[in-house]
Amino acid sequence: MRAAVLVTPGRFEIEERPIPKPGPGEALIKVEHVGICGTDLHIFNGHYAADSLPMIPGHEFTGTVAAVAADVTGLHVGGKAVVDMNIGCGRCFWCRKNEILNCPDMRQMGITMDGAFADYIVVPARLVIPAPDHVPFDTLALTEPLACVVRAARKANVTFGQSAVVMGAGPIGNMHVQLLRTIGAAPIIVTDLSRARVQMALDCGADIGVSDPERLQHAVMDATGGRGADVVIESVGNTALYHMALRLMRKGGHLAAFGLTGPEEKLALPILETILRENSVKGSVAGMGQDMHDALTLLAHGRIRTEPFTRARFPLAEIQTAFETIPDRPEDLKTQIVLAA
Ligand SMILES: NC(=O)c1ccc[n+]([C@@H]2O[C@H](COP(=O)([O-])OP(=O)(O)OC[C@H]3O[C@@H](n4cnc5c(N)ncnc54)[C@H](O)[C@@H]3O)[C@@H](O)[C@H]2O)c1
Ligand SMILES: [Zn+2]
Ligand SMILES: [Zn+2]
Known part of the structure; x- marks a missing residue:
């Protein structure tokens, strides 16, 4: 061979x-x-x-x-x-x-x-x-890359009707958008520095696209009644974006830690605010077992473009x-x- x-x-x-x-x-x-x-x-x-x-x-x-x-x-x-x-x-x-x-x-x-x-x-x-x-x-x-995305959505308990921000519209960010759409999350706000990738994500089911980082916070607050999003998924691997994500979550919201940073990168989490707002940060890595089965099912039934x-x-x-x-x-x-x- x-x-x-x-x-x-x-x-x-x-x-x-x-x-x-x-x-x-x-x-x-x-x-x-x-x-x-x-x-x-x-x-x-x-x-x-x-x-x-x-x-x-x-x-x-x-x-x-x-x-x-x-x-x-x-x-x-x-x-x-x-x-x-x-x-x-x-x-x-x-x-x-x-x-x-x-x-x-x-x-x-x-x-x-x-x-x-x-x-x-x-x-x-x-x-x-x-x-x-x-x-x-x-x-x-x-199946395997989609399984990673399935696992992250499961770990962050994403359900229908929740507002979601996807940071990064690369291959995996695009899949996050598509899975969120399938789950019934709304609105789905996607951000990427590349306008073309934002447009691809909009074509694949995102509701709002932002390519200017300066506009992101305003766009998220505007789309969520000033509360912030139920779920923010970091799918770039950029420490500054992780910090931004903390500001985009609503009280009680979740940050899905997904994009891989260098091993020494730190997230400065305000402790008291996290307690009082009941926020959570949920890591997720790879996809396996049930994630593979679910990803295969979604692909087999045409749920993903x-x-x-x-x-x-x-x-x-x-x-x-x-x-x-x-x-x-x-x-x-x-x-x-x-x-x-
Ligand atoms: N946790 C897991 O299970 C898992 C699985 C697969 C991939 N990953 C990680 O997820 C991340 C995304 O994967 P990918 O293959 O789509 O990566 P990618 O590098 O191909 O795409 C990243 C996207 O982020 C955009 N971007 C870069 N800097 C940005 C910024 N400051 N603001 C907004 N957008 C920005 C880029 O334009 C690009 O479109 C990577 O870090 C990857 O390692 C994690
Ligand atoms: Zn892979
Ligand atoms: Zn073992």
């Missing part, structure tokens, strides 16, 4: 590798579409998981079940599937609480071990989620170009590697 190996930051090499064999409890997946996400770019640029290299990245993947080990039941060979990328030990305190990302032995496909920029990948069969045959692979490849995420496609042989040109293609919210291309 072909595998795109990131041999060193900034350089992929396409290698021939033997097709791996599923061991006990495992399934072999024939990979069809793999999305490139911000984390992949960080790995490509050497800013993340550098000690995993050389490695085959790729964690936003879908394909078909090509084979299963003799002890695996319940998976249909030939059927479409998505895969939960987070591998917990399954036995520790955190795994039993379904907080797999806190498992001390957690591994992540394409981040701490080989991933899916290859014709095949072997995965734990328990992490394979069968997908409906009618859903195209380009849509299925969006996928077109801005599926139009940019590259064959595996051009993965280097695909990564290098992402900054020049802001109108493509996602780039997918298509194995069959």
Whole structure:
């Protein structure tokens, strides 16, 4: 099989590798579409998981079940599937609480071990989620990023009728907007420095778009009767925006801490005000288990506009170009590697 190996930051090499064999409890997946996400770019640029290299990245993947080990039941060979990328030990305190990302032995496909920029990948069969045959692979490849967004909305208890601010209209911010729309949040106010991205978010279901940061506070207060929003989701990873978010929440409102900052960044939370206003800050990282199922259900039933995420496609042989040109293609919210291309 072909595998795109990131041999060193900034350089992929396409290698021939033997097709791996599923061991006990495992399934072999024939990979069809793999999305490139911000984390992949960080790995490509050497800013993340550098000690995993050389490695085959790729964690936003879908394909078909090509084979299963003799002890695996319940998976249909030939059927479409998505895969939960987070591998917990399954036995520790955190795994039993379904907080797999806190498992001390957690591994992540394409981040701490080989991933899916290859014709095949072997995965734990328990992490394979069968997908409906009618859903195209380009849509299925969006399950993992949407699962991150689903988890954040669940953790922040977003419900219909709530006002929401989404800071950042990048690929993930756009998905936050779309999920909020599906939930029935209203109004949805989106902000990004890029007018084009604000417009894309408006096209995907936001009610109010703000590209001038000076206008944001006024726009939010204006749209919420001067109270502030029920929920503010930071989806940029900018410390100044986190502080701004504290000022955009209503009394009793929630801040969904989602955009990743550097490890040393601090949020100066006014303690007394937080108590008296009964505000909360809720962190959320990745998506797994139920989040994957729910994301797949929403995609399968057409609740998410996928077109801005599926139009940019590259064959595996051009993965280097695909990564290098992402900054020049802001109108493509996602780039997918298509194995069959
Ligand atoms: N917590 C999780 O589970 C999780 C999962 C996936 C991604 N993330 C994080 O979410 C964030 C968003 O992901 P993405 O892929 O959309 O990122 P991205 O970098 O592609 O997009 C960020 C957007 O923010 C905009 N922006 C930058 N500075 C801004 C500012 N000061 N004000 C308003 N807008 C600004 C940019 O124009 C861009 O459109 C990232 O920090 C990413 O690491 C978190
Ligand atoms: Zn990702
Ligand atoms: Zn564990």
